[in-house]
Amino acid sequence: MAYMLYYWDGIPGRGEFVRLALEYAEAEYVDVARESGGTERLMAMLKGEHAVMVPFAPPFLKDGDVLVSHVANILLYLGDRLELAPADDAGRFHANGLQLTITDIVAEVHDCHHPIGTSLYYEEQKDEAKRRSENFLIDRLPKFLGYFEKVLAHNAQSGTFAVGSRLTYVDLSLFHLVDGLRYAFPQAMEGDHARYQRLLALHDHIRELPAIASYLASERRLDFNQSGIFRHYPELDALNGP
Amino acid sequence: MAYMLYYWDGIPGRGEFVRLALEYAEAEYVDVARESGGTERLMAMLKGEHAVMVPFAPPFLKDGDVLVSHVANILLYLGDRLELAPADDAGRFHANGLQLTITDIVAEVHDCHHPIGTSLYYEEQKDEAKRRSENFLIDRLPKFLGYFEKVLAHNAQSGTFAVGSRLTYVDLSLFHLVDGLRYAFPQAMEGDHARYQRLLALHDHIRELPAIASYLASERRLDFNQSGIFRHYPELDALNGP
Structure with missing residues (x-):
């Protein structure tokens, strides 16, 4: 079954740390909010649609009945399953x-x-x-x-x-x-x-x-922009600037 | 063997989340920096004394050869060992x-x-x-x-x-x-x-x-003060204040 990744559409944001792990491992996944009607499905989860767990914010990952929220927690979960973490x-x-x-x-x-x-x-x-x-x-x-x-x-x-x-x-x-x-x-x-x-x-x-290079060249990879975590404002980059 | 908790002396700070878990479970632990020479031992760990792992900042927990840093990570580690987390x-x-x-x-x-x-x-x-x-x-x-x-x-x-x-x-x-x-x-x-x-x-x-009430009444519990995470500045508490 495919992993369902819930993250805001349109920005790499915190979701990108999860995408990179899924892409490197060539795991099957759906970037839910980028599908038609996906943002509505994301919002429903935030409103408590899942029987057990209400996430505070995206990203969160659904794997069957298990719902995992927060980047580090998702990567911990995927680390074992995709052999992306030490075994000990x-x-x-x-x-x-x-x-x-x-x-x-x-x-x-x-x-x-x-x-x-x-x-x-x-x-x-x-x-x-x-x-x-x-x-x-x-x-x-x-x-x-x-x-x-x-x-x-x-x-x-x-x-x-x-x-x-x-x-x-x-x-x-x-x-x-x-x-x-x-x-x-x-x-x-x-x-x-x-x-x-x-x-x-x-x-x-x-x-x-290879898996990363191919991902970076694909449409699945979103460009950095002025709505995400990493934003480029020249006035913030210049230590002694205007 | 006792758990060794490394956290700054003198403030509850982020270390307090770990102390509460150890205290509730009545686990044997040493609050390293509150012992004589303890702050020097904490600083040595931050400088890379441990063979495998350099922590970024306190708190971190040493359990034999294992070193675990960050509050949530330490609690995840202790959760299994002290029966303070779900088993599934x-x-x-x-x-x-x-x-x-x-x-x-x-x-x-x-x-x-x-x-x-x-x-x-x-x-x-x-x-x-x-x-x-x-x-x-x-x-x-x-x-x-x-x-x-x-x-x-x-x-x-x-x-x-x-x-x-x-x-x-x-x-x-x-x-x-x-x-x-x-x-x-x-x-x-x-x-x-x-x-x-x-x-x-x-x-x-x-x-x-009982275990928490007894801890709160003990000298091991440090009072909140103006050097920790939670600080009381009246001017920050007043929504329409001066």
């Missing part, structure tokens, strides 16, 4: 911890353009967004990327991947994180090749994998 | 999804007093904090608490708990969430008894459980 407990919890650190930086990237509230437009919080983004680029981005670089260096089992000896969903998410950061903050991300060598090498490695 | 897969992933929603509101509560950056003092971001808190109290708090109320109502297996028929770590975390919100936003939380009846009844139920 220590490795599985290690991978989940790394994924939750990715969750944290993704939330901070979102708050760069929405530091006051998601219910307000960007235009209503531009001054605060500029201040928050400056703090993010100076203080938080190097901390997170430096951390992931250290994680890759610390993994004695692989010269390429984050956990254990094989590719896991964490590596696919790191690929998307780098991709999104380069879209949102091209200036700030420029020239960091020496500093984040392993992380950028991982990004390049993932991009060339 | 659907229930386990359901519980983890709810815990991740708690993670999200906790991050938003933190950002009420630090909307621009954690590296800045509250005093450096007071104006933005006021604006963000207003948005949080009007828009986000009712959304989150209304959601948890709906989750409790939706659970056909129990009239009290969030998932399945028995108490899980999610219920203990909801207890602490309500506790923290009442400390941080006493005015905003007042008078919501009718609206969040099930959630507040769960809070009262947990508080009276």
Whole structure:
């Protein structure tokens, strides 16, 4: 039976971390909201249509009777089933911890353009967004990327991947994180090749994998835009800009 | 062997969600940073002392050779071992999804007093904090608490708990969430008894459980203060205040 992925249509957003895992594993799945009538079906689930579980927000994944919400939780669930996670407990919890650190930086990237509230437009919080983004680029981005670089260096089992000896969903998410950061903050991300060598090498490695390359070239892959998590506002990318 | 909990000394903070699970289960554990020399041992772990895993930030839990980071991940790990989670897969992933929603509101509560950056003092971001808190109290708090109320109502297996028929770590975390919100936003939380009846009844139920009541009366329980996640700044609690 196909996995049913529920996520907002029109943006890569948080759903993209799940899509990449499904695509890499060549799993059968339906991107529900992109089908005809799909957004209505997504909304019905949010209103409590499922007998057991009401999700707080997309993305969530339905696999038969099981409903799993939140990116890291979905990837934990898929990790075992699609062989995208270490088989041992220590490795599985290690991978989940790394994924939750990715969750944290993704939330901070979102708050760069929405530091006051998601219910307000960007235009209503531009001054605060500029201040928050400056703090993010100076203080938080190097901390997170430096951390992931250290994680890759610390993994004695692989010269390429984050956990254990094989590719896991964490590596696919790191690929998307780098991709999104380069879209949102091209200036700030420029020239960091020496500093984040392993992380950028991982990004390049993932991009060339046949299943990923084919997905990226397909219509299933949505472009970054000004409605998702990763948005490009030049005024937020410039540390000493206007 | 005792669980080793690594979390900053002096604040309940995110570590408190883990402490409540350990205390309720009457598990043997060491709150490392509160021992003599403990903060140095915590810092050594953050610097990469553990052979396999470098945590990004506290809290993290060491159980023999296994190191688990992030609150929701630690609770997932302990849930199975301390019988604080449903035994079936659907229930386990359901519980983890709810815990991740708690993670999200906790991050938003933190950002009420630090909307621009954690590296800045509250005093450096007071104006933005006021604006963000207003948005949080009007828009986000009712959304989150209304959601948890709906989750409790939706659970056909129990009239009290969030998932399945028995108490899980999610219920203990909801207890602490309500506790923290009442400390941080006493005015905003007042008078919501009718609206969040099930959630507040769960809070009262947990508080009276013998293991929890005894923990709350002990020196192991730290008071909320102005350095943690839940902070009380009267100016952030008042919707139309000065």
